Amino acid sequence: MQVSDINNYINQVSIDCVIFGYQNQKLKVLAPKLILKGDLWALPSGFIQQEEGIDQAAARILEERTGIKNVFLDQFHVFGNVPRTNNDVIAKIVDLNQDRVKDVGLDETYFEWLKQRFISIGYYALVNADEVVPTLTFFDESTEWYELENLPKMVMDHNEIVAKGLEALRLNFDNQFTRFKVLPEKFTMKELQELYEAVYDKPFRSNNFQKKMLDLNVLERLEKKFTGAANKAPYLYRFKA
Amino acid sequence: MQVSDINNYINQVSIDCVIFGYQNQKLKVLAPKLILKGDLWALPSGFIQQEEGIDQAAARILEERTGIKNVFLDQFHVFGNVPRTNNDVIAKIVDLNQDRVKDVGLDETYFEWLKQRFISIGYYALVNADEVVPTLTFFDESTEWYELENLPKMVMDHNEIVAKGLEALRLNFDNQFTRFKVLPEKFTMKELQELYEAVYDKPFRSNNFQKKMLDLNVLERLEKKFTGAANKAPYLYRFKA
């Protein structure tokens, strides 16, 4: 991050990404832990360049933080009620990490810029957690996946942003689940059901679930999958083109 | 509008208000006509002050343009894909209205500021059109209510913003209609139905409509309303506190 960059960003506007990850039949959220004495987390965030659209910016930020390209992202809300600054947290981090400040080429101007009031546009995405290779920024100590029940304390209104992002994910999931690349190319109905159960955190009945899915008319039934298990072989499905 | 104001605004962020008005059983949109040779309209817009939240800013902008206070406003989308500037339109208006520029205390700095790229937060509201006393800005020739079918050509993506605002209004109407102050304190079921029919631009069956409304459990039935007409007197209703 070069200081010159801040001149190319839109001022006082940020993008916060609620990156949901699917892993071991569980829905998780990616959250960097801030490099502080206390325990405090944040959402992966970034800023909007003058030449790029906001959707584009969100995709770039997500790629910078996770290494994953071509992810479907959806904007869900803008958070901009005052007071909304990270003033004290940034000051503390800078203070505690003086030794690293020069190494990474940051300077006081940048930190002051960050301490302004920000309006933040919330985006959510759903990715395969195992594909993610998190990149740490100057402010991060580590980045981990957290289950929604164990979500740690986050800066400002970031906990609220996650809650609203989850709400939006669930609300739109029937229309969007084919666009998230979390299942293998070919998958069984059971695998799709497990994904649904993770997202909504509740069980579905397999027969009714299958009926609902097939009625959506977005699945293509393929050959059967012989697993070697002592039971009927399930069909494989693929999303229609 | 003082030039000094732009230093107190958040840069490159605006708020566009889709102000729906109810009048003569019709749903309309408030749109100022730009003071140009050609015919071009825009949405009432404004900017966010450093000390105010975005919801607050939207309420202030709406009040500045319509004179109405305490209106329920809902944020529905952010528009921020590039290119998104009013460059040419502003240049033309300034050029055509040189004589008025100094009178109203505007200067080149302000116009240059306006020509930047803007990210715009969309809000919608629904008001009683007859209560509105529109205020004209430097850029407006007039301000009128337009029925949705006759919506004129607007700058940038403003037509799209209206479309998305209408979609949001309809989507949330069952949950929000009690918060819009467009009906009199006491109203008949028929009056409520006419409002619904205006919003959704389709007829409802009075018996099914009544059942649905009463099931929502937000209406309080009051005394009958004797109009003098040669038919059964309808009940009056009030929104529950």
Place this chain on the structure above:
DNA sequence: ACAAAAGTGTTCAGCCTACACCCATGC
């Protein structure tokens, strides 16, 4: 008595839920 419009009841179809049953597979 009658017309006009408000209000109520009732049936029908569609959808989701829940329970029961049948089928393929490997031991």
Place this chain on the structure above:
DNA sequence: GCATGGGTGTAGGCTGAACACTTTTGT
């Protein structure tokens, strides 16, 4: 054959739409 889990069928309940009917009011 039998346990296991996939897949299908069907009855019950809820919701919303359409139709028919009853009630109230002023002329």
